[in-house]
Structure formats: C-alpha cells, structure tokens
Amino acid sequence: MIPDSKASTVSEPSAFVRFFAGLVAPLFSFITVLGEHFMLLFRAFAWLFRRPFRLRLFVEQMDYIGVGSLPIVLLVGAFSGMVSALQAILALQQFDQTRFVGMAVGLSLSEEIAPVFAGLMIAARAGSGMATELGSMRITEQIDALTTFAVNPIQYLLTPRIVAAILMLPVMTMAFDITGLAGAYLVSIVGYNLDIGQVLGLFSFWVDPRHFYKGFIKAAVFGLVLALAACYQGFNVRGGAKEVGLATTRAVVSGSVGILIVDYFLIDLLAVLMPSLD
Amino acid sequence: MGNPTQPSALDAPSTRDEKWQIKIRGLHKTFGPQHVLRGIDLDIERGHTNIIIGGSGQGKSVLMKHLMGLLKPDSGHIYVDGEDIVPLGELQMGRVQRKFGMVFQYAALFDSMTVMENIAFPLVERYRLSRSEIETRVWELLRKLDLGEVPGVDKKFPAQMSGGQRKRIGLARALIDRPEILLYDEPTTGLDPISTKNVDDMIRQTADEFGVTSVVISHDMASAFRIGDRVAMLYDGIIAANGTPDEVRKTSHPVLREFLETSGVVRPGEGTSSP
Secondary structure: OOOOHHHHHHOOOHHHOOOOOOOOHHHHHHHHEEEHHHHHHHHHHHHHOOOOOHHHHHHHHHHOHHHHHHHHHHHHHHHHHHHHHHHHHHHHHHOOOOOHHHHHHHHHHHHHHHHHHHHHHHHHHOOOOOHHHHHHHHHOOOHHHHHOOOHHHHHHHHHHHHHHHHHHHHHOOOHHHHHHHHHHHHHHHHHHOOHHHHHHEEEHHHHHHHHHHHHHHHHHHHHHHHHHHHHHHHHHOOOOOOOHHHHHHHHHHHHHOOOHHHHHHHHHHHHHHHHHHO | OOOOOOOOOOOOOOOOOOOOOEEEEEEEEEEEOOOEEEEEEEEEEEOOOEEEEEOOOOOOOHHHHHOOOOOOOOOEEEEEEOOOOOOOHHHHHHHHHHOEEEOOOOOOOOOOOOHHHHHHHHHHHOOOOEEEEHHHHHHHHHOOOHHHOOOOOOOOOHOOOOHHHHHHHHHHHHOOOOEEEEEEOOOOOOHHHHHHHHHHHHHHHHHHHHHHEEEEEOOHHHHHHHOEEEEEEEOOOEEEEEHHHHHHOOOOOOOHHHHHHOOOOOOOOOOOOOO
C-alpha cells in the first residue's frame, strides 16, 4: 500500500508541460513512423541481394503494377493531354500565341503531369491492392506461415513489390506521355486546326528528351514511395477486416501525399543535377 | 503442487535427450504492460502427442509462436534437440524451422495459390525437385488425408474447399517436408462435434503413421484428454500442471479443477491427489 504522504509528493504536470507534450507527441510519432519506413526499405533492399532470387515474383508484380494499371494510365494520360492542350489554347488565344501549345503541353506533361498523375493513379489502384492483400495475409496468418517454412516474408512479399514499382512507374509514365501527347495533338491540330508545322516545330525546339528522362527519374522515386507506403501499411496490420480497410486508406493517402511532397524536393534536386534544362 | 515430471533445475537441457525433444526453461514474454508468459518450464516428449491447454488469453498461441521462432522471449531458453534457439538469427533459425511443421488455427493457406501449390510450397522453396516428383509426393499425402477423391482437388483454390478440407490441406502442407515436430494451433476451434472428432482422429493417425512429435495448443479439454499422451495446463503465465492425462486429472489446483469439472473431463469431487 502506498502511503498517502507519498501520493501528495507526485505533482501533476503543469499546463505548459502538457501543452508542450501535446505538441511534441505527434512529431515524435511521425519521426518514429518515418524511421520504420526507412528500416523496412533497408531490409527490403538487403534481401534483394540474398538467395534465393525468385524472378517469378518480380515478374508477377511487374505485371500487376504495370500491365494491370496500363488501361487506366492510358485513359488518364489521353484526357490529361487533351485538357492541358485545351487550357493552353484558351490561355494562349488571349495573346494570339496558340502555336506555343505543343511546347507548353510537352514541358508540363514530361516533367510534371505524367509522372505525378501516373504515380497517383498507381498509388490508388496498385497501392491499395498491395496494402489490402498484405493486410489480409497478415490477419489470416499467411505471413506467419511463410516464416514457418523459413521463407523471409520481407524478401518474398515486399522486395518484389517495391522493386517492381520502381521499374514499372517510368514505363507507365512513358505510356502516359505518349497518350498525353496524342491527346494534345488531337485537340490542337484536329480539333482547333492549329498549324501543325508551327506547333511541332516549337515543341521539338523547346522539349528535349532529357525533360522526359527527368520525368522517368521522378516516376521511379514515386514508385518507391507508393510501394513502400502500401507495404508498410499492409505488412503491419493488426486486428481484423476493419484494420485492413483502414490500412488500405492510409496506404493510398500516405502514398499520394508522399508523392506530392517528394515531388517538390525532386524538382529542386533535379534542377541542381540537370541544370542545363532550366 | 508436486510434479514428478516437472523439469528439474539440475538437468542439462543443452544436450540432446532421447526422451525430451524440446525443453523450455524460464520463458518470459511481455507485451506492453501485459506479462503473458511468467516463467514457463516445460518438456515436450519425443514422438508423442503433447497437449498444452488453457483458457482464452492465457498465452497458448504466444508460447507456440516462440517454439517456431516467430516471437523472441524477453528472457528464458528453448532447447530443440539440445540447441538453444532463442539467440539464433533469422538465417540460422531457418535451419531449425525445417524440423517443424505448423498447422494453423484457420489453416493459413495461401489464397492466391491452388491446393497443389500450397502443399508443394515447402518443397519448391527448399529443394530443387522435378515437377513430377513434387506432384507425386503431394498426391501421396492427399490420398493419405482422404482428399485424393475430391474431384480436381489439386487445381482448386482454398476458398473453394470446406473448413475441414482446408484443415487437412494445412496439415498436408505441414507434413510434406516430413518434419520431426508438428505444431497444431487450436485445431478444433469452431468445428462441430463430428468434425472435432475427425480432426482428433487425424492428429492421432498422423502421430502414429508419421512418428512425429506433436504439440497441440487447445482449449478443448475433452479433445485434449482424448488424444494427448501428455497434457500441460497453462494458467496465469506458468505451467500449472503437467503430466499424463491421468496425472493431470488429479490436480488439486482450484482453478484448474474447475476448468476440468466444467468441461466434463472429471466429475466434481473425483480424486484430487497431486499428479
């Protein structure tokens, strides 16, 4: 039994301390979760170089993330190109400079719209699928079952997903670029009857292949971000079906927000690394 | 409570013992404020069916996961054939895990794989066998476990099978690499009395036919006393009683006594001398 006198010596934390703790706790929690993401990433890559190498699993994931996402990426790509061209034409008409539409769409599509939109589309489609599948495997003990067969679940489940996303996002971005430019062509040349020579001439003068490479580099990083978010959320599910649903939502939200945050820093970084383009 | 079979502090668990295949010493595990295992001392007899029983939330599954290396204890030791598996790293643990097969509560079959792929999984992962060799071994097991007659069973997915069939497929997957030790996690949970008896028979037949050491985690007292060669009762984080079914029936521990009487394993007031 604790004497009453002792109880009185334990003072309540002051309002300031409680306020400060309230501010610091979410920050501490954020840093912890971020650290766990990096630890998971490190382990996933460490297992990439250890035997056995299960090529089949990588191909399956590339098929799921890439081929499976292709229709939606092509569709969104075409409409993004069309919308961009339409907006650019409407703006440029004010100054009678519609011939610059190819350049405007080409620059925005290659560096920004294609990698970001493709990333967001795949975070929603494949990222949610990954989180749900991994979460279901966790709650039905399938991940524990892998371990009992001396199969490392990170190597078996996470490494192929992360690597496949890194490899397939640039390919999806390329597909987005192609249909986006085709959409822009349709709107500006076929729809608005702009001069094909002027539009394509300015496009090829201003848009360098390296603009597209820049987009592919960004896309690879976005692939890493969305796959890591999905794998982290799915792999760490505890509980039941409700928690799997919540993990899926968190995977899509954190993957999408992560892409936009990383995008900002990549623009800065690539401007330093590839200055000749700016 | 006196117990002649309780592990002695003087024995040498780090040497291979012909009678006891697994020796657990002073196992503690805490999850946050919850002290689940409070010093488990238990021996698992080689080639016999060992049952670990206890109420819900007593830490049975936690104990089972420690045996498989899925969890690491806060302190204590687990000796498998004389080798302490607690300090082993991930890669070394893989070598020990090959001695084990585990049958999960709800089978834990890989739902993206067919029945054939599920059962063949340990062989595909561990060895370079030809497809026909793998298929032969899978079919051999399917027939032994009365699944061979199910039309197109090998090409079916787990979702297309009944609960009892899934349990047997889980058992086939655990048995395919001929493990020395077979762990069952709550094998009869959620089954009707007839299915429960079938699963009990399956566990006994498997132990007899394959000569494996079986460890069954269960809260089904009647089932445990029907199939067990040895029964250990987990209560409040420790092994409160341990021995043959007849010995454990005589426990004088008041809570365990109530457990036994409520489940109908012993009649109220039946002999209470220490096991």
